[in-house]
Amino acid sequence: MKIWILCGLLWLAGGAGAVRKLSSSSATQYSAAVSAPAAGKGQVLSQPQKAKQAVLGEVADAAAAGEAPHWHNTKPSDACMPFDVSRYGHKSVDQFCAKLNSLSDAQLKELHANAPLPSSNGGFPLRGCSHRCIAGSSFAAIVAKDPDNNLGWGGKCFKWTLNPTTGVPTQLINIFSPQYDNASLPDSERVKGVQQAHARVYYVEHSRGDNKPAWRFDHGGAEDIFDPVRKSMLIVQGFNDEMREVRPGFLLGRIFISHAPDGALEMPIFFALLQACTADGHFPTTPEARALPPLGGG
Numbered sequence: 001m002k003i004w005i006l007c008g009l010l011w012l013a014g015g016a017g018a019v020r021k022l023s024s025s026s027a028t029q030y031s032a033a034v035s036a037p038a039a040g041k042g043q044v045l046s047q048p049q050k051a052k053q054a055v056l057g058e059v060a061d062a063a064a065a066g067e068a069p070h071w072h073n074t075k076p077s078d079a080c081m082p083f084d085v086s087r088y089g090h091k092s093v094d095q096f097c098a099k100l101n102s103l104s105d106a107q108l109k110e111l112h113a114n115a116p117l118p119s120s121n122g123g124f125p126l127r128g129c130s131h132r133c134i135a136g137s138s139f140a141a142i143v144a145k146d147p148d149n150n151l152g153w154g155g156k157c158f159k160w161t162l163n164p165t166t167g168v169p170t171q172l173i174n175i176f177s178p179q180y181d182n183a184s185l186p187d188s189e190r191v192k193g194v195q196q197a198h199a200r201v202y203y204v205e206h207s208r209g210d211n212k213p214a215w216r217f218d219h220g221g222a223e224d225i226f227d228p229v230r231k232s233m234l235i236v237q238g239f240n241d242e243m244r245e246v247r248p249g250f251l252l253g254r255i256f257i258s259h260a261p262d263g264a265l266e267m268p269i270f271f272a273l274l275q276a277c278t279a280d281g282h283f284p285t286t287p288e289a290r291a292l293p294p295l296g297g298g
């Protein structure tokens with residue numbers, strides 16, 4: 001039996017076929033990952049200027065003025081700004097993810113550490129359904145990135161109920177899109193999927209990663225899922241993701257197991273969530289409604 005971890009999700013998969021595939025393709029991916037050129041310090045995303053959190057800033061101002069916070073983008077029909085891959089010189093989510101994949105774990109950790117810190121009443125930047133990248137150079141990350149192994153995990157959808165104090169959506173649900181990584185298909189096929197496995201979402205003052213604020217996705221108490229096609233069991237209990245917004249519409253996460261015997265244990269896998277929008281500029285509430293930014297075609 002093989003065990004692996006996927007962005008807050010732990011997979012237990014049986015079958016010699018899966019294990020054989022794992023060893024051959026992982027070696028290729030590992031050598032590709034280690035030979036990728038390292039980007040210059042401080043310009044890992046080669047973007048023109050530092051991130052500004054306009055939405056979060058405005059809400060904080062309202063709170064400072066003694067007004068009740070009013071959150072932006074509280075319903076799917078509100079105007080949605082997709083994560084702008086072109087601003088970072090890319091044509092698609094695939095290309096942006098490839099860029100993240102060229103970064104070392106140390107650089108990814110630095111991006112996470114240097115991101116603006118969330119505040120206790122500052123809201124949350126993502127709405128509706130998002131795209132994702134899996135990143136990191138560890139063996140676990142390379143396994144998780146292999147389309148044969150990630151079993152179609154293809155992002156997360158946030159629910160529309162916001163915590164009235166923090167402005168953070170109270171819940172998310174994971175997306176499983178079986179063809180998500182199949183770049184030979186059009187986006188409209190790749191984004192199709194189902195929503196399964198809930199997590200609670202909340203602000204934490206002291207993250208496990210560096211004791212500073214973050215948003216946590218808490219899979220404690222989530223339902224386990226059996227995949228009848230791959231005969232795999234998805235265990236989601238006890239996994240915590242710690243997220244920060246590195247650039248507008250781009251959240252980066254570190255992953256911890258909360259119930260490890262000697263305190264929290266970090267999984268050496270990073271992942272990004274990217275704001276997606278519908279073709280007509282609203283917030284997607286289903287996986288297949290994610291039309292922008294383009295997933296492939298780059």
Ligand SMILES: *[C@@H]1O[C@H](CO)[C@@H](O)[C@H](O)[C@H]1NC(C)=O
Pocket residue numbers: 179182184185
């Ligand atoms: C990817 O899509 C193609 C169709 O373009 C299909 O033939 C192939 O089996 C798919 N690959 C996987 C791994 O599902």
